[in-house]
Structures are given as C-alpha cells and as structure tokens.
Amino acid sequence: MASVLVFGATGIAGIYIINALVAAKSSFARLGIFTSQTTVDNKAELIQRLKGEGVHVHVGDVGSDEDVLAAYKEYDTVVNAAGRNAILSQIGLLRLAEQSPQIKRFLPSEYGTDIEYSPASANEKPHQLKLMVRAYIKEHVKRVQCTYVVTGPYAEMALTRMPPAVEAAGSFDVHGKNAVLLGSGNESVSYTTMSDLGRFVVATLLHPEAVSDRAIKVNSFTATAHEVLAEFEKRTGAKWSVSYTSLEELKKFEKEAWESEKPFATVYTLRRIWTEGGTLYKERENALVDCEDGETLATLVERVVQAQTDERAGGHL
Numbered sequence: 622m623a624s625v626l627v628f629g630a631t632g633i634a635g636i637y638i639i640n641a642l643v644a645a646k647s648s649f650a651r652l653g654i655f656t657s658q659t660t661v662d663n664k665a666e667l668i669q670r671l672k673g674e675g676v677h678v679h680v681g682d683v684g685s686d687e688d689v690l691a692a693y694k695e696y697d698t699v700v701n702a703a704g705r706n707a708i709l710s711q712i713g714l715l716r717l718a719e720q721s722p723q724i725k726r727f728l729p730s731e732y733g734t735d736i737e738y739s740p741a742s743a744n745e746k747p748h749q750l751k752l753m754v755r756a757y758i759k760e761h762v763k764r765v766q767c768t769y770v771v772t773g774p775y776a777e778m779a780l781t782r783m784p785p786a787v788e789a790a791g792s793f794d795v796h797g798k799n800a801v802l803l804g805s806g807n808e809s810v811s812y813t814t815m816s817d818l819g820r821f822v823v824a825t826l827l828h829p830e831a832v833s834d835r836a837i838k839v840n841s842f843t844a845t846a847h848e849v850l851a852e853f854e855k856r857t858g859a860k861w862s863v864s865y866t867s868l869e870e871l872k873k874f875e876k877e878a879w880e881s882e883k884p885f886a887t888v889y890t891l892r893r894i895w896t897e898g899g900t901l902y903k904e905r906e907n908a909l910v911d912c913e914d915g916e917t918l919a920t921l922v923e924r925v926v927q928a929q930t931d932e933r934a935g936g937h938l
C-alpha cells in the first residue's frame with residue numbers, strides 16, 4: 622500500500638484530493654500533507670479536521686530542502702496540488718524526490734486542460750509553467766515515476782455564473798435565468814466534477830502499473846453548451862434567455878485581456894481552448910484506472926442550482 626504526501630492539500634483542488642484520499646484511507650499505508658505555518662494558522666479548523674481523520678501534518682517551507690527531505694522520509698508517493706503561482710516550486714520537490722530512494726511516485730500539479738494536446742499547446746500562455754515542469758521531468762527525473770492527471774475543466778467552476786467582468790467567457794445564472802454560451806453552443810467539452818477529481822486521483826494512485834510515466838486523460842461527462850442549458854432549464858422549470866460569445870469574439874476578448882494584463886486573461890484562453898475542442902479525445906482513459914462511473918451533467922446541474930440558491934440566501938458555494 623502506498624504512503625502518500627500531498628502538497629497544496631488545502632487549496633481549491635487539493636481539498637477534494639485529500640478528502641478523497643481520506644475516504645479511501647484503508648487503501649493507503651499513511652496519508653500526510655505538507656503545508657506552511659501560515660496555512661496552519663489561517664485554516665486551523667480544516668487542519669484539525671484532517672488530523673482527526675488520521676492525516677499527518679508536516680509543517681515547513683516548501684523551498685527548504687531540509688523540511689521537505691524530513692517529510693519525504695515517511696512516504697513513497699507525492700501528490701502535488703500547488704496553485705498556478707506555485708507550479709515551479711515542484712522542480713525543487715522533484716529534484717529532492719529523485720534523491721530520496723523511498724519516493725517511487727510523483728503526481729505533478731496538473732488536474733486541468735491538456736497542456737500537450739496538440740502542437741499549438743506549446744504556445745498557450747497558461748500552459749508555460751506546467752510545460753516547464755514536464756520538461757524538467759523528461760530531462761532530470763529518471764527513477765521516480767510521474768503521472769499527469771488531465772481532467773479538463775472543473776464542471777462546478779466552468780458551468781456556473783461568472784462575475785459581470787468575465788460573463789462573456791460563458792455563464793449560467795440560475796437566479797437571472799440567463800446564460801452566455803460559447804461558440805455556436807454546439808461544441809462538445811469534457812468536464813470533471815471536483816469530487817470526481819479526488820476519486821480519479823485516488824484511482825490513479827491505486828493503479829500505478831497502468832499509468833506510470835504518462836498523462837492519463839479522464840473526465841466525468843461530455844456536453845455541449847446547449848445540452849447544459851437544456852439541463853438548467855429542466856431543473857429550474859423555466860425557459861432561459863440566451864446570448865452567445867462566438868469563437869471570434871472570445872479570441873478578441875482573450876487578446877485584449879492579455880494585452881492589458883488582466884488577471885482573467887487565463888480564463889479566456891482556457892475557455893477558447895475548450896471551445897476549440899481541446900478537451901476531446903477519441904477515447905477517454907477512465908477505464909485504465911477503473912473509474913468509468915463519473916458524475917453526470919444532471920447531478921452537476923442540480924448542485925450548481927443548489928449552490929447559487931444557497932449563495933443568494935446568504936450561504937456559501
């Protein structure tokens with residue numbers, strides 16, 4: 622049984638990964654997280670909960686060889702869920718993993734759009750840091766086995782209401798009963814729900830032989846924007862008003878956002894890639910890790926409707 626150390630465990634994606642690991646803890650010899658003192662102080666309740674569930678908490682500086690090597694001693698597998706601003710911190714972690722004979726496996730922080738989908742992927746701005754990590758692995762990581770878990774967009778984040786400044790990048794507003802659809806509305810996109818993200822990572826860890834030293838492309842479901850809209854209309858029992866952002870308009874907004882260094886430029890680029898078909902494969906690879914039973918569009922829409930309703934009533938997403 623693997624013993625697994627997670628970096629970035631309290632982040633947006635990481636929390637789903639550590640929760641899924643905890644749910645499957647009988648399949649693992651040991652679970653731990655490596656985090657900073659700041660996170661321990663700021664997210665005390667979550668850290669206490671994880672400790673109560675048997676997760677070992679290693680507090681240190683991700684940039685300190687000493688702290689990382691001390692934590693590595695008790696594990697054979699590293700799962701990294703670092704945020705976009707910390708992607709390059711993985712290069713040091715991979716170097717140390719390669720030097721630590723007990724570390725056998727490393728899942729780099731990916732969990733999103735396929736950064737090597739086609740030759741054009743090499744030029745996409747949001748992919749550059751993850752591509753640098755893959756390049757480092759190709760050149761320097763010879764012993765530790767790496768697997769890139771490629772999930773496509775998170776359905777909960779992609780199929781919901783967007784703030785007004787980025788509504789044109791696609792939005793589903795349950796209260797206003799209006800949607801902004803991308804492209805013609807008929808382009809298929811493959812999504813992964815965030816609870817499936819955790820399950821897919823666990824499944825990947827449990828099938829090391831099937832997916833070592835490669836990317837695995839998994840997803841929950843594939844749908845067009847029109848199919849998503851139809852599900853929202855069915856669930857809310859109302860006809861929605863609809864507008865479209867064509868692919869050409871999306872490209873124009875994307876260009877303007879990068880030129881004016883807007884923080885949401887990445888959102889436009891990723892959504893343009895998805896609309897162009899960059900999440901579609903001849904065959905998805907869920908079967909490789911025995912994970913064919915992903916969540917459906919219907920359960921996702923039910924959750925988004927509930928979340929937006931709760932949010933309006935003063936709750937949280």
Ligand SMILES: NC(=O)c1ccc[n+]([C@@H]2O[C@H](COP(=O)([O-])OP(=O)(O)OC[C@H]3O[C@@H](n4cnc5c(N)ncnc54)[C@H](OP(=O)(O)O)[C@@H]3O)[C@@H](O)[C@H]2O)c1
Pocket residue numbers: 628629630631632633634635655656657660683702703704705706707710730731732733734772773774775778
């Ligand atoms: N498919 C999608 O739609 C989608 C959407 C969002 C993200 N993603 C991908 O999921 C992965 C995780 O992203 P996220 O949004 O979950 O990340 P996030 O919440 O922004 O950050 C994740 C964790 O990274 C660590 N971290 C942040 N800044 C750091 C720094 N300066 N130095 C060291 N560690 C730092 C923190 O770890 P602690 O927990 O220890 O504090 C943080 O909780 C990324 O690869 C991202 O591209 C995919």
